[in-house]
Amino acid sequence: MNPDLEVVQIRRGESFKAWAHGYPFHTVRWHFHPEYEIHHVVATTGHYFVGDFIGEFEPGNLVLTGPNLPHNWVSDVPAGASVPLRGRVVQFSQEFIADATAALPELAGCENILELSRRGALFSTATAKLAAPVLAELVEAQGVRRIALFMELIDILSRAADVRTLTSASYLPDPSGFMSAGVNKALAYINANLTEPFSESDLAAIAGRSPSAFSRSFRRHTGMALVQYVNRLRINLACQLLMSEADMPITEICYAAGYNNISNFNRQFLTQKGMSPSRFRALLAENVSAEIAA
Template sequence: MQPDLELVAVSRDESFKAWYHGYPYRTVRWHFHPEYEIHLIVATTGKMFVGDHIGSFAPGNLVMLGPNLPHNWVSDVPEGETVEQRNLILQFGQEFVTHCMESFPEWRQVEALLAGSRRGVLFGAQTSAAIQPLFLELLAARGLRRLMLFMSMLEMLVTAEDSELLASPAYQADPTGFAATRINHALSYIGKNLSAELRESDLAQLAGQSVSAFSRYFRRHTGMPFVQYVNRMRINLACQLLMDDALSITDICYKVGFNNLSNFNRQFLVAKGMAPSKFRRYQQLNDASGDASDEAAARDAGGENAPSIVPAVPAHDHAHTRTARAAYPQA
């Protein structure tokens, strides 16, 4: 299931966008955007989808999202019932970040937070409670007061001690990022041969290193041991295949390179905190939210500066795909 693109319109006389919406709503679907986002749930409970993470949410759920990280919050609300204000949203682009970096040396303190947001950062109840009144005031603030509130919120997030990353490290792993290193060939080989038997000794030979040197080098660049990285990559592929109802869980187990179902289920549970069957059910819930958001958009068409959604481009529409990627590059 490809995420849809949300077009975020920031007013020319503002540095960032602060707004809220209810439920159901047009953007309640599996989607992404090039902007950073701070997202606070103020009403309803349900399921949260961030990258390859699936979890539960309740009022006070505060998450920061990095550029192009797919996400969705699906509320447990009876059909036909509406919620006026479900979540508060703040969005700002990379250009704004770059200007701040160039203008304010103090902004360097924010770099670690921005880097972590590319996997999604979940904050605890203490930080959420401190930020919510600032967030609510920000919705109506103007001029310099907006900037003061925004910077205060960022300071709280930077210094928060109750945060955790959501998407797995392997979800963000990009072999092209190691293009200048010898390990690039090993990472590329792993990505192309997940269904085959992968031995660390063979990959060490491919990288031109001893097994011990390769093991240290691999862990330094990926943040995890070789076997764990391979398992995570296989689980990531399994997550994609679980979106296809035509494949059984057993078929997927062998297709991604596990040699028995019990090991696959065990590794999936460790990585995702749930069985593959439950993950598939939740993804079906995530997918169904797009239909509800279409109905909400039809009821609430128009509105100045309202966010809009560009559906995922079909794989066969190569020309459209090139245009979309050029306009909205993946970070």
């Protein structure tokens, strides 16, 4: 069975994603993503799946999974029952940790545990007890405190003893193969054709599903409707153009980002960024002027 792609949304102004969830939850499924993930079980018992590994978990289970390594934790709870807090999760990209290491060479000390995570790294009960209060505070923290707690967490994991790798030595995740299936194929199409017109029916056909089934699956994959997902990607592209093409008229940026209506473009930009495209550009210009003056 091919895993689903989980689209990890790291919010603007944050370096990584830290969050908690209950059970059942829409991300609790056989899935993968290009980000590293620290996964800590707070409540319930059950079975967990990492690559070709299957094991039993209980509260305190702490695992670091590497990029594109499929995983899932399935809790044993009665049908119809729910758990308000099942686990806490931290997700961060390869680019983030590489850039952080370039700026802070001391982070090179975490390279070994990151390498082990490509096979799934299971930590001891003692390490999980050290990490638990840090994770609990991290999911609620803001500002510089988030960074301090993240560094503390990475330090705990990097210095851990008795780390066990989970998948077999021969197991290699195949994200290109995963992406050829179902909704993953549609997501790849969106990324390759973001500025071109396409409909939900077009994507459903690519995924080999009915429009209604595709719509449900897409929301489960991304946590949002197709229109919201596409608008977010297109506005992010518009921001990149506003930052890199200072002389490009905003109307041209509107069309280059895949919109064919300037009013809709302005409305979507305001919704997502809290300001108009012209205001966004003006603030960028102020920032550049301040740097020159300094």
